[in-house]
Amino acid sequence: MGIIFHEKTGTFHLFNDEISYVMTVLQNGHLGQLYYGQRIHDREDFSHLQEKTFRAMTACPFDEDGTFSLNLTRLEYPVYGSGDFRYPAVEVAQENGSTLSDFVFAGYSVAPGKPRLPGLPATYTQEEGEAETLTVTLRDELTGVEAVLLYTIFARYPAIARSVSIRNQGESAVHLKRAMSLCLDLPDSGYHWLQLSGAWARERHIIRRALTPGMTAIDSTRGASSHEQNPFAALLRADAGERQGEVIGVSLVYSGSFRLSAEVDAYDTTRLLAGINPFGFDWKLEPGERFQTPEAVLVYSDEGLNGMSQTFHRLYRSRLARGYWRDRPRPILINNWEATYFDFTEDRLIEIASKAKECGVELFVLDDGWFGQRCSDHAGLGDWVANPRRLANGVSGLAERVEALGMRFGLWFEPEMVNEDSDLYRAHPDWILRTPGRRSSVGRHQLVLDFSRREVVDYIHDSMAAILGGAKVSYVKWDMNRYITECYSAALPADRQGEVFHRYILGVYSLYERLREEFPEVLFESCASGGARFDPGMLYYAPQCWTSDDSDAVERLKIQYGTSLCYPVSSMGAHVSVSPNHQVMRMTPLHTRANVAYFGTFGYELDLNRLSQEELAQVREQIAFMKQYRSLFQFGSFYRLKSPFEGNETVWMVVSEDKKTAIVGWYRVLNQANKSFGRVRLMGLDPALEYVNSATGRSHYGDELMHCGLITSDPLSALIETGRLEQGDFESRLYILKAE
Numbered sequence: 001m002g003i004i005f006h007e008k009t010g011t012f013h014l015f016n017d018e019i020s021y022v023m024t025v026l027q028n029g030h031l032g033q034l035y036y037g038q039r040i041h042d043r044e045d046f047s048h049l050q051e052k053t054f055r056a057m058t059a060c061p062f063d064e065d066g067t068f069s070l071n072l073t074r075l076e077y078p079v080y081g082s083g084d085f086r087y088p089a090v091e092v093a094q095e096n097g098s099t100l101s102d103f104v105f106a107g108y109s110v111a112p113g114k115p116r117l118p119g120l121p122a123t124y125t126q127e128e129g130e131a132e133t134l135t136v137t138l139r140d141e142l143t144g145v146e147a148v149l150l151y152t153i154f155a156r157y158p159a160i161a162r163s164v165s166i167r168n169q170g171e172s173a174v175h176l177k178r179a180m181s182l183c184l185d186l187p188d189s190g191y192h193w194l195q196l197s198g199a200w201a202r203e204r205h206i207i208r209r210a211l212t213p214g215m216t217a218i219d220s221t222r223g224a225s226s227h228e229q230n231p232f233a234a235l236l237r238a239d240a241g242e243r244q245g246e247v248i249g250v251s252l253v254y255s256g257s258f259r260l261s262a263e264v265d266a267y268d269t270t271r272l273l274a275g276i277n278p279f280g281f282d283w284k285l286e287p288g289e290r291f292q293t294p295e296a297v298l299v300y301s302d303e304g305l306n307g308m309s310q311t312f313h314r315l316y317r318s319r320l321a322r323g324y325w326r327d328r329p330r331p332i333l334i335n336n337w338e339a340t341y342f343d344f345t346e347d348r349l350i351e352i353a354s355k356a357k358e359c360g361v362e363l364f365v366l367d368d369g370w371f372g373q374r375c376s377d378h379a380g381l382g383d384w385v386a387n388p389r390r391l392a393n394g395v396s397g398l399a400e401r402v403e404a405l406g407m408r409f410g411l412w413f414e415p416e417m418v419n420e421d422s423d424l425y426r427a428h429p430d431w432i433l434r435t436p437g438r439r440s441s442v443g444r445h446q447l448v449l450d451f452s453r454r455e456v457v458d459y460i461h462d463s464m465a466a467i468l469g470g471a472k473v474s475y476v477k478w479d480m481n482r483y484i485t486e487c488y489s490a491a492l493p494a495d496r497q498g499e500v501f502h503r504y505i506l507g508v509y510s511l512y513e514r515l516r517e518e519f520p521e522v523l524f525e526s527c528a529s530g531g532a533r534f535d536p537g538m539l540y541y542a543p544q545c546w547t548s549d550d551s552d553a554v555e556r557l558k559i560q561y562g563t564s565l566c567y568p569v570s571s572m573g574a575h576v577s578v579s580p581n582h583q584v585m586r587m588t589p590l591h592t593r594a595n596v597a598y599f600g601t602f603g604y605e606l607d608l609n610r611l612s613q614e615e616l617a618q619v620r621e622q623i624a625f626m627k628q629y630r631s632l633f634q635f636g637s638f639y640r641l642k643s644p645f646e647g648n649e650t651v652w653m654v655v656s657e658d659k660k661t662a663i664v665g666w667y668r669v670l671n672q673a674n675k676s677f678g679r680v681r682l683m684g685l686d687p688a689l690e691y692v693n694s695a696t697g698r699s700h701y702g703d704e705l706m707h708c709g710l711i712t713s714d715p716l717s718a719l720i721e722t723g724r725l726e727q728g729d730f731e732s733r734l735y736i737l738k739a740e
């Protein structure tokens with residue numbers, strides 16, 4: 001790994017064993033992009049990679065060089081208005097109304113490691129040798145505004161983390177109208193665009209399409225990263241797939257409204273932009289102030305999507321997630337939400353917890369409904385004190401009873417929200433985001449607290465800290481169940497209203513940070529009506545996230561498969577729930593529900609008292625099995641082998657770091673009569689090791705399993721046991737492969 005600057009040619013070369021990233025100072029002083037991809041040899045001069053030619057209808061900075069136009073140049077942090085007609089990375093409005101800037105190279109520095117981003121989540125290093133950071137300062141002489149570009153290259157990952165800090169070193173205030181985290185101009189447009197899209201209860205489905213001239217974009221305008229789009233996209237070569245081909249992944253470490261776009265111009269170059277959604281964004285920068293963008297992470301893979309995902313998984317699992325729980329196998333939990341909804345008493349909860357304990361569950365989580373007047377979703381949000389009619393001895397009383405059973409206790413909060421029917425709202429009706437003179441829309445009967453205000457965050461902090469400090473709470477589920485409307489803060493002046501969305505998210509981050517510091521051993525699980533904030537920003541504070549409110553095993557195949565494009569198995573909350581399922585009323589076998597949930601942070605979300613003895617025996621086995629293998633599931637290398645988006649079968653697998661153990665999950669949605677043979681080529685095994693297949697007792701070399709494949713046709717044993725080959729719909733099987 002290294003960062004080289006060739007003084008004579010003004011060329012930067014960032015590289016590690018796998019990738020190179022090359023930029024140069026252009027003849028007008030702007031920073032130009034020359035190459036990003038597989039590692040190449042260094043040389044002093046790469047300027048030939050900047051193709052220059054005369055073209056009609058271009059505007060040129062210098063009359064004497066008609067081949068140099070910004071519109072034909074690949075740029076690192078472009079502006080609009082001086083020849084480049086593509087969408088820009090940055091837009092700064094001056095007091096005179098002009099939005100033009102001229103960001104010229106003014107200096108650079110290289111430092112080991114990676115600096116923290118103030119107030120924002122970001123990847124980090126533990127030792128200086130893990131990464132190197134290049135800081136390039138670009139300065140607009142007229143306004144005194146500086147764009148400071150940060151590039152961190154990691155030693156062990158084909159990844160570059162980028163962000164920008166905009167500093168107003170001038171004499172007058174300016175308004176930032178757009179400050180993207182990353183711009184990457186690529187020399188051609190031969191890519192497909194892959195995104196993760198969906199809605200509540202069907203998050204992160206994979207959508208792939210070819211780039212065409214013009215704009216391909218996803219975004220969120222909702223104040224959260226959203227169910228609808230995820231702040232992740234990949235550019236893939238047309239021939240790239242899960243196992244092979246060139247892929248560039250981009251992931252924004254941010255939980256608010258974002259935008260990712262790829263713009264193909266008339267000459268088939270592609271501009272990739274990622275950052276805070278510029279729509280409605282307007283940040284005032286007084287002289288001396290600075291604005292830090294969120295971080296964007298670029299990952300390069302020449303081993304297809306699996307290669308890309310493994311880099312994201314390793315990086316996010318170990319250098320984005322933090323703290324006590326980062327490397328620890330996660331507790332097997334039971335959550336009462338789908339078991340009781342709002343209808344519970346303390347004794348009923350203890351009944352649920354006791355049965356769970358008997359089966360081996362380690363953590364009991366009390367979900368919504370324990371506080372204030374919260375007997376339905378019409379009241380109580382904001383009043384974070386136990387409802388004595390439900391918990392006669394408060395949270396601490398219940399926590400003690402749960403601990404006495406030999407389990408840990410966890411609790412649900414929705415810190416950012418308030419019901420109109422709450423003491424908090426009655427005391428502070430002005431504490432919500434609300435536009436003067438306009439109706440306030442409600443979502444799930446609730447309003448959004450103005451987390452851009454310090455005193456609001458402080459108040460919520462104090463009430464949460466009182467609960468967490470006053471009872472044995474080992475886990476917090478932090479929920480967020482509506483998007484932001486009528487976004488306006490009573491605490492900010494007119495010319496700062498464009499800051500509210502971002503300030504809100506900064507408020508959320510600051511509360512997370514304080515609570516994490518004060519309660520370092522509490523396991524935080526983020527949630528937003530399921531996965532509306534399943535994003536890297538949240539992972540920095542909470543190492544796991546409730547993946548979706550849809551707990552149906554079949555639906556979860558697509559949701560977890562799509563989520564795995566960017567996010568590690570250790571981050572995906574996955575529970576076994578009741579059959580028929582509450583979201584889709586589908587009936588699936590208990591073993592299939594578990595076989596899907598093992599590939600996540602495993603738990604149960606039902607009342608085990610309602611299961612038959614036979615089912616309870618299965619649950620006990622499942623829990624014992626998960627305890628044995630959870631480190632492998634949560635921290636092994638995960639491979640996608642067959643996509644639920646492409647057929648009736650899904651297959652994925654995890655492999656241990658030493659490659660001696662692997663578990664393959666095989667799932668079939670609908671059964672068929674007289675079906676074809678089935679086999680799947682495995683990945684990531686040691687070709688020279690001999691693995692025993694738990695399903696057949698036979699042993700196979702890794703190379704056979706990876707090249708001939710693992711046979712997944714219904715095993716003969718099923719015929720012998722059941723007298724019939726057909727095992728019904730929603731069938732699944734785990735294959736445990738162990739090398740001697």
Ligand code: GLA
Pocket residue numbers: 337367368412479481527528529530546549
């Ligand atoms: C959201 C969450 C659920 C549950 C409910 C409680 O929908 O995603 O898991 O906590 O809120 O109201």
